[in-house]
Amino acid sequence: MTTSNDKQGPVLVLILGDQLSPAISSLADRTPDDTVVLMAEVADETTYVRHHKAKIALVLSAMRHFATELRQAGWTVDYVRLEDEGNSGSLTGEVARAIARHDARGVQVTEPGEYRLRQAMEQWREDLPVRLRILADTRFVCPLPDFYEWAAGRRELRMEYFYRDMRRKTGLLMEGDKPVGGRWNFDAENRAGPERGASFPAPPRFAPDATTRDVIAMVESRFARHFGTLDEFNWPVTRADAERLLAHFLKRRLPHFGRWQDAMVAGQDFVFHALLSPAINLGLLDPLAVCRAAEAEYHEGRAPIEAVEGFIRQIIGWREYVRGMYWLDMPGMAEANFLDATRPLPDFWWTGETKMRCLSEAVRTTRDNAYAHHIQRLMVLGNFALLAGLKPQEVADWFLTVYADAYEWVELPNVAGMALHADGGRLASKPYAASGAYIDRMSDYCGTCAYKVKVKTGPDACPFNALYWHFLARNESKLARNPRLFQPYATWRRMTDDKRRDYIESAEAFLATLEPAEPGWARG
Known part of the structure; x- marks a missing residue:
């Protein structure tokens, strides 16, 4: 007009x-x-x-x-x-x-x-x-035209190299043109599993004021059939409360965040995680200011380099990178399905009613808090979706539906690219597939699970074990040439025919038990 x-x-x-x-x-x-x-x-x-x-x-x-x-x-x-x-x-x-x-x-x-x-x-x-x-949205460190320029002509668009550019651009954790501590990445120090008897600080409470109480009452009435509960609602809704949550993280959680950032503990929904992503994604906190506050904790000697670097990487590295990849690859990203996965989302992703302790815990915290931390999302929920061959579009809809920090620009690349390899490896260099051994190492779930994580096949075995090999077998034509999967495929080929058959039959017997979610669960 x-x-x-x-x-x-x-x-x-x-x-x-x-x-x-x-x-x-x-x-x-x-x-x-x-x-x-x-x-x-x-x-x-x-x-x-x-x-x-x-x-x-x-x-x-x-x-x-x-x-x-x-x-x-x-x-x-x-x-x-x-x-x-x-x-x-x-x-x-x-x-x-x-x-x-x-x-x-x-x-x-x-x-x-x-x-x-x-x-x-x-x-x-x-x-x-x-x-x-x-x-343009100037709240991001990397303007979209700059990201497109960075991506142009590159054969591989790996986050690690983008992250280094963002470190140079912002000066965060830099000494001249060199990274503080002599390394860009301290991930090797950030992979500890849970420790018996460890205690975790409770997040601060944000008592709903009259405005929030009115909204909660309206949501309970108007959206009664939507997933989740408001019984434990405790997210900051003002800039002042978001700043209070940041201060709590810097003092009580950041010093221990790095080492245990991948650990999963039953009943401990937050461990040492920041819980800041909903406030950052809403605009209540400035992401670069948050990073500078974390950097100051390192320089003042109150938090170790592995914790601060790991936290900063999630914001100026991963967050900025997935935003750029989203806009670079849309709308095709939304329909990507490189592995031809077509299985519908199981009903237990809504109910949590499964004997798999890791998955029931991930769904429970999601239902109660609209939150699960990144390893629960990637290596429990995402890993199961990858191994079981769940349809990427249904998985993406679920993640977009259930999390307080979920917006398509950040959720879709993480699901389609990082978790499900639906983009064929454009975002991640290999599928993040793992058997039950990984979950056992990084959590305390397996000790009280109905399934036995050390049993490989049969009705009592952890389903992740057979599903892992079933995933590799059915996708061999597309994945076998991936250099990061050379060793798993070599192991698969060394197995006897009977052993391979046991894995396939166990996986298929388990998959046959999955009940699909009712139609219209996400967009009905």
């Missing part, structure tokens, strides 16, 4: 639910005297997948608190609540209504994090009666 700039009304600045940062680029060149900030809770964004109740409550409460923060700073905020009469149910509808309501002369927005919203906004350029400006 051809637009007219004759209007004298204000500029409408749309703030999305994950853009809760005072320095967001859409506000950076505006002043309160001729700007109206639009924030809208809409049905489309709460139900495009059936989000965990806690995710909906977190985002909506944080949005309402941020609107208050903006008003206190002098901005005019037009806030549309989900239950308001006349709510159109979509961002497109609410932008159109707000233009008319304020006689706005233009619309300005920071680029969204998800491909589907960017496509919708490109259509707005044609449909809206005023000019639309879409600005």
Whole structure:
């Protein structure tokens, strides 16, 4: 649509639910005297997948608190609540209504994090009666054009080399052009399993205020059939509470984070993890400022290099990298299925009703907290999905549905690329496949599991053991030439025919017991 700039009304600045940062680029060149900030809770964004109740409550409460923060700073905020009469149910509808309501002369927005919203906004350029400006999201260390330039012409797009560039760019943990400690990566020190008798600090409590209580009541009523519980809701919904969570992590958790970052302990849902990703992804915390605060703990002697480097790598390395890969490879990433995996998602991914202790624990903490730490996600849930041949699109929908920090730009590359190898190795150099031995080494789950982790085949054996070899066997034509899988395939070929048959039959007997989830579980 051809637009007219004759209007004298204000500029409408749309703030999305994950853009809760005072320095967001859409506000950076505006002043309160001729700007109206639009924030809208809409049905489309709460139900495009059936989000965990806690995710909906977190985002909506944080949005309402941020609107208050903006008003206190002098901005005019037009806030549309989900239950308001006349709510159109979509961002497109609410932008159109707000233009008319304020006689706005233009619309300005920071680029969204998800491909589907960017496509919708490109259509707005044609449909809206005023000019639309879409600005870069400056909260990331690596602008997307810079990532595309980094990726251009490279045969392998490995995160490790990207991460080193981000270290150089930010100066984090650098001494001139050399890494502090003489190494870029201290992962070898960060692989300890659980220790008997270890204690873990409880995260701080964030008592819901009146705003959050109102949101929780609304979510319980309106989204009663969505996955999860709000009984343990304890996420920060304000910048002040997010800063308090960061301070707690720096003091109580960061010193021990590195060594035990991969450990899994039954009943200990948080171990020494930061729990900061929901606040960072919402915009309540600046990721680079978080990294600099962690770096200061190392320089002041309060946290070891392996803990601080491992934490910083997750943010300026992995987080930035998967965002770049998402935008580089969309929309194809969403449909990638290199291994032709077609098995539907099992019902126990929702109920947790499985004899496999590791999986029941991962689903339980996910249901209770909208959270599981990265090894539970990758090496329990993701590993099972890979070995069992679950359909990547269903697995990605599940991860997007259930976690408080899940947005497609960060969730999809981790699922399709890192966990499921659906991209054929574009993101990760090998499939992250493991038998029960890995889970036994990194957790205390196996000792009380109904299955026996040291038994390889048969009804009492840990299902991961046979599934591992079944996975390699059925994908041999696609994976055997991967140099990082040379040894497993050599071992497989040395096995007797009877032993290989036992593994295949055990795996197939287990897979036959899986009950698929009901239709419409994610997008119904």
